[in-house]
Amino acid sequence: LEEAAFQLQQIFRIDISIALNILGIESMRAGHCRVAFTCFKLAADRGYSKAQFNVGLCYEHGRGTEKDLEKAGFYYCQAASSRHPMAQYRYARYLLQHGPGSPWDRQHKAVALLEQAAGAGITEAQAYLGVFYMRGLKPQEKRGLKYLLQAANSGDAQSRFHVGVCYEQGLGVQRDLAEALRHYRQSAAMGNRQARDRLRA
Numbered sequence: 001l002e003e004a005a006f007q008l009q010q011i012f013r014i015d016i017s018i019a020l021n022i023l024g025i026e027s028m029r030a031g032h033c034r035v036a037f038t039c040f041k042l043a044a045d046r047g048y049s050k051a052q053f054n055v056g057l058c059y060e061h062g063r064g065t066e067k068d069l070e071k072a073g074f075y076y077c078q079a080a081s082s083r084h085p086m087a088q089y090r091y092a093r094y095l096l097q098h099g100p101g102s103p104w105d106r107q108h109k110a111v112a113l114l115e116q117a118a119g120a121g122i123t124e125a126q127a128y129l130g131v132f133y134m135r136g137l138k139p140q141e142k143r144g145l146k147y148l149l150q151a152a153n154s155g156d157a158q159s160r161f162h163v164g165v166c167y168e169q170g171l172g173v174q175r176d177l178a179e180a181l182r183h184y185r186q187s188a189a190m191g192n193r194q195a196r197d198r199l200r201a
Contacts (some may be wrong), residue, residue, distance in 0.1 A: 039063025
C-alpha cells in the first residue's frame with residue numbers, strides 16, 4: 001500500500017510538472033513572459049528536465065526574469081544530468097565560455113556533453129563539434145569531418161559549407177574539387193553567403 005501511494009505521488013508530481021511546463025510554453029507564446037517563467041520555475045523545482053531547460057533559456061535570454069548566465073548554467077546542468085540533449089549542448093557551451101574550474105576540465109566535460117548531444121541528433125552540437133575538432137589545439141580532422149557531415153545531412157548550411165572547405169583543402173579527406181563544388185552548391189542553395197562567394201571565386 002505504501003508503494004502504491006508513493007507511485008501515485010510520483011505520477012501526480014510528474015503530471016503537475018508537465019502541465020506547468022505546457023502552461024509556461026503557452027504563456028510565452030502569448031507574450032506573458034513573467035507568467036511563463038513562474039510556471040517553468042515551479043515545474044523545474046519539481047525536477048522536470050524540460051522545464052529546467054526552459055528556465056535556463058529564460059535566464060540566458062532575460063525572458064520573464066533578469067538575465068543571469070550563472071543561473072542559466074545551473075538549470076542547464078540540472079536538465080543535462082537528466083540527459084536532456086539540448087540542455088547538454090547549452091550547458092557544454094556555458095562550460096566552455098563561462099564555467100568554473102580549469103580550462104582543461106571544463107573542455108573535457110563540455111566535449112563529453114557535446115558528444116552525447118550530437119549522438120542524440122542535436123544539429124547544433126554536431127556542427128559545434130565539427131568545427132571544434134577541426135580547429136582545436138590538436139586538430140582531429142577526420143573526426144571533425146564526421147560531425148560536420150552529420151550536421152550538414154541534418155540541413156545545416158554552414159556545416160555543408162565547411163564540408164566543402166574540407167574537400168577543397170584535403171582536411172580529413174582526400175582533396176576533391178568536384179566534391180567541394182557539390183557541397184558549396186548545396187550550401188549556397190540553402191542560402192549560405194560564404195558558399196556563394198566561394199563559388200564565384
